[in-house]
Every structure is written in structure tokens, then in C-alpha cells.
Amino acid sequence: MLQTSPPAPSAASQQIQSPARHHGPSDSDRTLHATLAPLTGGLSPTALTLAYADWLSHLFWAPTQRMDLVNDALRRGTQLAEASIGQTAPWSLIAPQPQDRRFSAPEWREPPFNLMAQGFLLAEQWWHDATTNIRGVSEQNEKIVEFATRQMLDVWAPSNFALTNPEVLRRTVSTEGRNLADGFRNWWEDLLELMAHEPKHDFVVGKDVAVTPGKVVYSNKLIELIQYAPATETVRPEPILIVPAWIMKYYILDLSPHNSLVKYLTEQGYTVFMISWRNPTAADRDVSLEDYRRLGVMAALDTIGAILPDRPVHAVGYCLGGTMLSIAAAAMGRDGDSRLKSITLFAAQTDFTEAGELTLFINESQVAFLEDMMWNRGVLDTTQMSGAFQILRSNDLIWSRLVHEYLMGVRSEPNDLMAWNADATRMPYRMHSEYLRKLFLDNDLAEGRYVVDGRPIALSDIHTPIFVVGTQRDHVAPWRSTFKIHLLADADVTFCLTGGGHNAGIVSPPSPKAHGYQVMTKEADGPYVGPDDWLKQAPHAEGSWWTEWVHWLGTRSGEPVAPPRIGLPDVDPGALPNAPGSYVLQT
Template sequence: MSDQTEQCNTLDRALHAAQARLTGGLSMAALAIAWTDWALHIADQPGQQMKLARQAAQDWTELSRQALGFPFKPLNPEPQDHRFKDPGWQQGPAAFAVQAFLRAERFWDTATKDTAGVSGKNERIVNFTARQMLDVVAPSNFPGCNPEVLAKAQATSGESLRQGVRNLVADLRSASNTKTQPLPMKPGKDVAITPGQVVFRNDLLELIQYAPATESVRPEPILIVPAWIMKYYILDLSPHNSMVNYLVSQGFTVFCISWRNPDASMRDVSLDDYRRLGTMAALDAITAICGADKKIHATGYCLGGTLLSITAATMARDHDERLATVTLLAAQTDFTEAGELQLFITDAQLHFLDDAMWSQGYLDAQQMAGAFQMLRANDLVWSQMIRRYYLGEEDHPNDLMSWNMDATRMPYRMHSEYLRKLFLNNDLAEGRFESDGRKISLADIHVPLFVIGTETDHIAPWRSVYKLQQLNSGDITFVLTSGGHNAGVVSEPGHPHRHFRKLEHKPGDLSIPPDEWQSQANCEEGSWWPDWAAWLANHSGTPINPPQTGAPKAGYKPLGHAPGTYIFQR
């Protein structure tokens, strides 16, 4: 490439990086292409326009009847929409505002769906952005229209609004502070306190070996592979809801990866580096510590589960038989139905995002947080604004909320490969994905699999997670649990209002479509953790004495107490 060409490319990248800082990483070109695609097609469809005009006329008729006090057909919010739960929304002008808003939502949902000729990706973008724009003008966002806000202001003689202003000022000062904000619950003190030792460290990870809590343990250790898009201690929160602590108490030897928080020096780290220097390095360490005759239960969460599935397929290809079982927690292997996160995965958007990451060597944590907040703007943006600034309520962070503040970055090369090869091209599911320069297949994994999907997951929708059964015909136990991407996994015994469904698929069984599966699986109350622990025990040997901590002769000596050092990188 000539110097002039490189200079031109550098100029384009610098411009896109500057634009990304203003738009939160969203490509305006991608949005413009989507809306142009929709507008041109709907402009050429008079029949669709007539259908929409008819619906608008019917809505205006119903709203007029409501305004004049005549009987009308009300619309109800979606079950997950809690903005209008307060009884004050059911009467007077507030009730009219709700009906007008719900009818506008329905109109634009109809207008931006099923428009013939519009590409599926562009249609999803248009529908999503229309919904986002409507959410901005929802009547609940305006204090003068919100009966709950007015009632509390009256009951407190305006103190709730004054406190809301104080909260807003405090948040503005906090946002302008360039220093990293302290966490309400500190790792190693309030969370991530299960006893253990760091027994291995490289440039990518620290491997923690947790101390035994029982006199004897199952001979097969457990390796936990968390996602590096988050800190590992989502699985080791407070003692009562720590998955690590629970597994140790059930008589298992547990190891967990704590990923390094990437900086600019890691810009060229690849997805295969995460397999080679991550999961494989951890497996080598565990083999040295527990013995080459001990197979390993491998567990992966979210992106860590996707990496684990790649690792397991690579090991199967290479005849590496160290795995006893594989557990995937809310982890996708087929990305054709990857939920609303696909909205940000188009060629135009990824080209723009590549340039944004190129300028700094990583994807900033705030850019990722902004994308996830947009997926659930009602819960994570607008309802928080109403609660904190209009109702004057203070935050009372729990362990999960505190962990959510402890965001991480993503290396430039790895994240680009992950989005393009998995999300955009679906190479893993379609047999094109290469590991160590050679193709792999998920069908080659022949160890028992325990797969978790969660009912309200916006990151890894359970029907997407379920698709593994179309890619692997082996022994798969699929569990669908209540909750979302985080709360469904952190579902400890004794947690109220929890339930799950479970069915086993044995080799030779016919495939069951997801909706039929959901109706066939029996619903059980409580946590899925005990069932998983029993499943692991059934695939384990007779308990033995706990292994030593580390293997100094093999180069795996204790390097310090858990939770290690990488967890504190912010």
C-alpha cells in the first residue's frame, strides 16, 4: 500500500473515530441507509399507505370517543412495559396521553415492519430507532404529565423534586470527573471473596484455584470461563449468590479465569489468542495441578461460553480428550437469531466501528454500555431518570449493580473478528470458522453438554442459544430459566420467584422446535443450580482428597490470594 493511500485511510479513520465519540459508536451512514431503504419502498406501495391511513383514522376515532367521554376500545401496554402501572394513569388527561402514545407505538410498529422489499437488517434498524424516538416522548418522561411524580411532589411538598435536582447536579459533577468512580461494593472485600489462590498468570489472564470447602472433592475439577466483556466476579458475587462458592460447597474443585482488562497495547490480540493463551493455557495449568488422568468439567458464560465451544470443537478435532463435560451459560453458537444486538451488526456499522476502535486500540467500555442500555432503554435509561430525578429516590446499589459499573474494554482485533466472523457471517455455525488455521465443527463435540437459556435475555435470546441442538446431535440437557442474561444465571437456591424448564436430548432423538420444547418441558420451581450440580456429580467419579494448590514443580506456584490483580484494572 502506497504512503498516499495509507494517509487517505488514516484521514478517514480519524474522521470516523471523531464521529463515533459524538454518536456513541453508531454509524449515521448505516442509519441513513436503513431509513432510505424503508422510505423508498413504502413510498412505492400505495396499498400499504392506505392500510396505514385506515389504521390512523381508526385510532383518531377511538381517541376522539375517549376525549368526549364515549365508550372506546383501549389499548394495553406490553407485559414488560411498566411505565404506566401506577393507578393514576387510568383516569383523566393521563389516561388519554397513555392511549395516544400506545396507538402511536402500534402505528409505527406496523409501519416499519413487513414492508415488502426492505432488507431484514434495515427493517430491524428502522423499527428499533422508531421505537427509541417514541420512547423519548413517552408521557411518563414529562413530570407535568406523570401522575406518580405529581402525587409524590404533592405528598412531600416538593421535596422529591428538590432532591431530584440535587441528584442531577451530583450526576453531572460525577460525569465531568475524569477519575474512575469508586465502586459501591469492592472486589475482594464485599464481592469476589471466595477463598483461593492465583496459580497462573500470563498477559491475558489470571487463573484462580479456589480452596476446598469439603473434606473430599470430585476428582474432575471445574474450569469457569467468563466473558472478557465483563469482570469474572458476576459468578462470585456475595457469598449467598456466588456460583463459585456454591460449587465449592458441593464438593468440587473450582478454577476460574480472571481476564485482563485490555488496553491499547493489546490492540492486535486475536480471537484465537484468547483460545490459545486463555482457555487452553488454563486447561494446561489444571492438568498439571490435578493430574493428567483427571478430566475437566468446562463451563463458559456468555462470550466465554462461545469461546469454550470453539475450544471444545478444536480439542475434538485435535483428539484432545481432557474434557468430561461442557456447560454453556447463556452462550450463543449460532448467531442468526442473536436478538436486538444484531441491530448494530451490519457491514456499514462494523466498518465504522473498526475505525473507532483503530484510533484507540480497543472498544471503550462506555461505548459498549451505551449499546446495551439502548436495547432496554425503558428499564435502563428512562425509568432510571424518572426514579432518580423526578421522584428524588437515591440509588441503593446491590452487588449485581456494583458489578455492572465495573466495565471492561475489548481489544480492537479480537472484537472485530468476533463481530464479523460470528455475528455477521455466522462462520462457527456454518462450518467456516478456523481455529489455529484449520476449520472446526461443533458437531465433533461428543462430551455431554448442559446448556442454559434465560427467558428474557436481550443479549443471547434463548431460541438462539437453543440452536446448538441443530448443530450437535449428542447428549444435550437444555434448561430454560426465568430471568435475563445476568439474573437468570445468578439464580441461587432460595432466590424468590425463580423457575426453570428442563429436557434432555440423547443421541438419536428427534429434534424438537423451540416452541414445542417449551410446551413439553415441565416447569419446576426454584433454582436450576442444584440440578446442574447433580448433573455434574453424575458425570464425575468417586470423591477423593482435594488436590494441592498449584503445581510448583510444573511452574504453577501460588502467586497471591484471590481475587488476584487483574480484577482491579479499571
């Protein structure tokens, strides 16, 4: 893309400006920040310092509140001391939250371990009270301080140490210490793997996962487009285009045959196309967010139109892919492009004002720090990306794993979802900077400032029916955030809330273990129902939301026809590369 230079300053401005003044970061400053990044886990030390300064200064000028906190600490300490002397029922002082599984084993109900657990939980609760509801502290700084303090406390949970974890002690006795030897071996294997930069592959792409038959029918410098082979004698005339997030490999939606959404859709009589994004390198540092729209969504639609002329498309976007699909759909609505028959968004945000704890990493200081880190490398590396998501769920993804594998000495059974999660991708410098600033920081998409082809777009230009899936325990795209599409699009919106998290809630094939879901439709001209009232009103259904969605697609599809040919008319299908293609194999 063309880069233009700014206009030369006028003579008057040249006289006013100091020749020694620098506008923008210097290379040396950026290098310094990039050097600091590995030491801070990619977090801006300035952002953390300012947050704690905000909290401490306001707490300093609140002597009554400080005294209340001191009295509360003394009261809790007294209660804990009395409980240690007398006979008390388990969890008589405080009990773990339902989602806190660190102390769920029966051994934690016995003394002295129950007392240790309660002491830790009382301290955790006290620090929560001390870091929240301090008058005058900005909301984001309060969240940063509360989150960072909780992370530091979690390190010292009694469940993390062999001598204070009754489960580990019991296993050590029963195995005569073999669990600790096995745990050391597990740790050593992981260290060697980390040093070698060669992760183990229990599930091979194209052999164990991503095995639904298909062909790569188009490619450019950013995507490969896969067309999957039909699995039925007839298919619906409208094809499905899936736009996965480029923050992940596409085969999250084509895992093992038993939980592949792609395979399920082809068996329901749909022609499915999938975008497989290229894994960028430092050479792709200047690839923009607009490139992802133009070379991704729009190039895929153009190719589908050449293979299946005059066929409207059911478009599907997952996570960041859903955000990009929304951008593309809004631009198409503005420009009178009617190629979309329906739009489906899986755990995808269009308004970023309530994007959950991920927004703790998104402020001006943090974005500038990340930009300098990416500027030095050309990409946001996979370690920073996966590290940020693990911190959001440190108890489940970090500490419980360390205890299980290194203290209990038990390796977790590998599964396809875990293998996919470890198969991370990078993010180009320019694209990720624009994504953080335009979407997260400035919320341009929701507020009508996002520009496509030189003109702003508005989500209210989307009049195509929309099916939205949110998941109850989503830490990346909280369902209340995805719910905001009701306020933005001028279309019929069917919202479906299912159990599970950002990934497991979406990969939910029909089975007795399916999460169940709630679903309700708001007509384009119907009254708005807020998320709290929606929870009360939306009917509950058992089973997988996949069946609900396929029914929704079916009511918006034509009568079945003969399957289309695979690939463009002038290309021999036999000469096309087989799925999963080559881009998904890039490391």
C-alpha cells in the same frame, strides 16, 4: 503473532492498476469516522440512512398501503377524541404490554393521564405498523427502522415528564417539591462523577464481592487463573474450569456470599478454577481472538493438568466465554484431545443468525464504523459497550432510572449486581473486529469455516455431554439462539430454560425467590425437537436451576476424594497471590 506482508503484484497487474487507487481505508477517513462516533453513539450514520432509505422508497411505491396507514391514523385519532369526551373505562382503546411497566401505577388509570398514555401507545402501535411489513424492505433494514423509531418515540412517553406523570405530581405535592430538589442533587452528583471519571464503589472487589477464598495459581499477559480453596472434607475428582466472558469482570459468578456460584460449587464438593481476564488497554490493540483461545482456555487447561494430572475437566463458559469454550472444544474434538469431561454453556451462542436485537448493530457498515472507532483508540471503550446494551432495554435501564432518580428524587438501593454491571471492561481492536466479522457477520463457527491452527473446525466434532442454560428475557443471547446447539454438536444436550435475563437468570441461587425452570435432554442420536415444541414438552420445576445442574454434574463425576493441593507442585501455596488477584482490579 507474526504478521506477513502480501505478495508483490505481478508486472501485469502493476500496469493495470491505477497508482492513485487506494485499497482499504485511509488514516484520514478512519479518523473522520472515529470523530463522528461520539456524536452518533457509536452507530453508523450510513447504516441508519440506508435502512430508512430502503423503508421510505418501498413505502413510496406502495400507495395503497400508505392510504391504509392514513385511514388507520384517522380512525385512531377519532377513537381517542371520542374517548376524551365520553366516559370510558381505563385502557378501553389500548393497554400496555405486560412487560411495559411505565404505566403500571394505579394513577395511570385515572383521567386525563390514562388518555395521555393511551394516545402515546396508539401512536407507538401506529408507527410499528408503519415501519413493518412493507413489501420489499430487507429484514434487517426493517428491524433497524422499527427499532430506531421506537427509541425516538420512547423519549416522548408521558411517563418521562414531570407535568404528565401522575406519580411524579403526587410525590411533588406530598413532599412539597422536595423530590425535585433531591432529583437535581442526584443529577449533579452523577454529572460530577461522570466528569471525574471516578465511579462510586458501593461494593468493593475482594471485600464485599469476589470474596470466596482462593489463590492465583497461574498468570500470563491475558489471564490470571484462580484456584479456590475446598469447602468440604472431600471433593469430586474432576475439577471445574469456568471461562467467563471478557466483556465482563469474572466476579458476576462470585458476587456476595449468598449468591456466589463459585461458593455454591465449592460447598457441593467441587474444586473450582476461574479465569480472570486482563482489562486490555490501547497497547493490546493487536490481541486476537485466537490469543483468547490459546492464552485463555488452553493455558488454563494446561495449568489444571499440571496441578491435577490425568483428571478430566468439567468446563463451563458464560456468554462470550461460552462461545470461546465451544471453539476450543471443537478444536480439541478434531485433534483427539479428551481432557473435557463435560461442557456447560451459560447464555452462550454458537450460531449468530438469530442473535436478537444486538444484530441490529452488526452489518458491514456498522462493523466498518466500529473498526474505525476502535482503530483510533486501540480498544472498544466501556462507554460504547455499556451504551449499546442500555439502548436495547432503554425503558428499563435509561428512562425508568431517570424518572426514578431525577423526578421522583429517589436513589435506587445499590446491590452487588448493579455494582458489577458498572465495572465495565474494554475490548481489543483486533479481537473485537474478528469477533464481529467471523462470528456475527459471517457465522463462521456454525457453518464450519472458523479456522484454528490453520484448519477449520466443526462443532459436530464435540461429543462431550453438554448442559446449556438459556434465560427467557435474554436480550444479549436469546434462548432460541442458544438452543441451536442442538443442531450443531454431535453430543447429548441437556437444555435448561430459566426465568430472568442474561445476568439475573444466571445468578439464581437456591431460594424461595428462584425463577423456576424447564429442562429436557436430547440424546446424541435422538430426534430433534424444535424450540416451540420443546416449550410444550419440557417438564417444569420449581426452584433454582443450580441444583439441577449440580445433579447433572454429579452423575458425570467420580466418587469423592481428598482435596488437591493448591497450585503447581513446585510452588509454595503460601507464596501465591490471594484471590481475586490483580487483573480484576484494573480499571
